[in-house]
Amino acid sequence: MNLKTNYLGLELPHPFIIGASPLGSTLDRVRRAEDAGAAAITVHSLFEEQIQHHENGLHVHVHTYEESFSEARTYFPQTVVGDHYGPEEYLEHLRNAKEAVDIPIIGSLNGTHLGSWTQYATLFSEIGVDAMELNLYYQPNTDEETATEIEKRFTTIVSHVRSAVEIPIAVKLSPFFSSLPNFVRQLEKAGANGVVLFNRFYQPDIDLDELETKPTLKLSDSNELLLRLRWLAILFGRYDWLSLACTGGVHTRDDALKAIMAGADCIQLVSVLLQHGVERIRPLLEGITDWMEENEYESLEQMKGSMSYHNSPNPEAIERANYLQILKSWEPNGKVVIDT
Numbered sequence: 011m012n013l014k015t016n017y018l019g020l021e022l023p024h025p026f027i028i029g030a031s032p033l034g035s036t037l038d039r040v041r042r043a044e045d046a047g048a049a050a051i052t053v054h055s056l057f058e059e060q061i062q063h064h065e066n067g068l069h070v071h072v073h074t075y076e077e078s079f080s081e082a083r084t085y086f087p088q089t090v091v092g093d094h095y096g097p098e099e100y101l102e103h104l105r106n107a108k109e110a111v112d113i114p115i116i117g118s119l120n121g122t123h124l125g126s127w128t129q130y131a132t133l134f135s136e137i138g139v140d141a142m143e144l145n146l147y148y149q150p151n152t153d154e155e156t157a158t159e160i161e162k163r164f165t166t167i168v169s170h171v172r173s174a175v176e177i178p179i180a181v182k183l184s185p186f187f188s189s190l191p192n193f194v195r196q197l198e199k200a201g202a203n204g205v206v207l208f209n210r211f212y213q214p215d216i217d218l219d220e221l222e223t224k225p226t227l228k229l230s231d232s233n234e235l236l237l238r239l240r241w242l243a244i245l246f247g248r249y250d251w252l253s254l255a256c257t258g259g260v261h262t263r264d265d266a267l268k269a270i271m272a273g274a275d276c277i278q279l280v281s282v283l284l285q286h287g288v289e290r291i292r293p294l295l296e297g298i299t300d301w302m303e304e305n306e307y308e309s310l311e312q313m314k315g316s317m318s319y320h321n322s323p324n325p326e327a328i329e330r331a332n333y334l335q336i337l338k339s340w341e342p343n344g345k346v347v348i349d350t
């Protein structure tokens with residue numbers, strides 16, 4: 011079975027890559043990911059806050075997370091990765107990771123303001139990483155900033171980085187854009203080679219006993235995939251050269267098949283591997299291979315985008331019309347009646 015795929019111009023033997031996370035944050039983990047069959051590794055992010063020497067809540071939280079899940083604790087060695095990584099250590103890690111394995115290494119920069127992006131992008135590029143991911147993780151918290159201003163800021167970041175480096179650039183996005191297809195088009199014009207759908211926001215909860223906001227970081231489950239499927243399906247086949255990566259909610263063989271049919275060029279795995287270990291990649295690979303053979307596919311390319319908006323036998327299922335139909339189908343006794 012030919013599972014080859016092209017992501018950001020990188021020829022990969024199959025679509026499963028490690029998403030930005032602690033799974034790529036030590037050399038041992040990087041080597042384990044390659045041994046387990048990952049097609050590429052996205053290293054955890056270097057955060058804008060780290061660059062600015064500010065305290066970084068999310069980063070600390072990643073550390074907290076590692077300590078709090080028993081599966082992760084047994085899976086990860088005791089070394090804690092988050093706190094001691096300043097920009098220099100991060101660059102050193104990228105350099106060592108590149109030397110340690112043969113599969114592509116993708117560096118990740120996480121922030122939203124125009125600042126040191128070009129400088130760090132240049133340093134990434136000099137290290138020889140195969141691509142970089144720009145994670146535009148931003149939560150607006152003022153009523154003075156317009157959507158247009160935010161989008162303009164993001165495209166400016168991408169065009170500055172583009173002018174600084176030649177390596178491929180993927181942009182990791184949240185789903186919260188008024189017109190995602192148009193914004194993605196602007197990113198392509200600014201020089202992006204791909205988009206990664208979607209960031210999972212770090213969503214604080216309220217602790218009713220302590221009456222304080224408490225940080226939470228839950229692993230995903232397959233339900234989160236549906237949002238990705240919809241937008242992959244809408245974006246597939248629309249752009250000149252942009253690759254599409256799916257991140258969020260791929261846990262099973264079926265999730266992976268759906269993501270590819272919706273239009274993903276590659277699938278970034280994190281939660282499933284944190285829960286079950288990187289060794290879960292092989293059963294996923296075998297699963298999609300068996301399914302494709304049974305269903306007479308010869309290659310991943312043949313399957314890619316087959317259920318996208320352009321190619322789907324019923325694209326209206328992606329559209330608003332279906333929304334009405336689904337709402338009307340829900341009966342008070344809980345019986346679902348959908349006319350097809």
Ligand SMILES: Cc1cc2nc3c(=O)[nH]c(=O)nc-3n(C[C@H](O)[C@H](O)[C@H](O)COP(=O)(O)O)c2cc1C
Pocket residue numbers: 029030031032053054055056072075118120145182208209210228229230231257258259260278279280281282
């Ligand atoms: C513990 C942990 C750490 C993460 N660290 C990063 C990070 O450094 N940079 C980033 O862009 N995304 C980070 N993510 C988000 C993942 O890359 C991924 O987009 C998200 O978990 C959804 O994929 P999943 O459903 O396979 O987990 C992290 C996620 C987890 C669970």
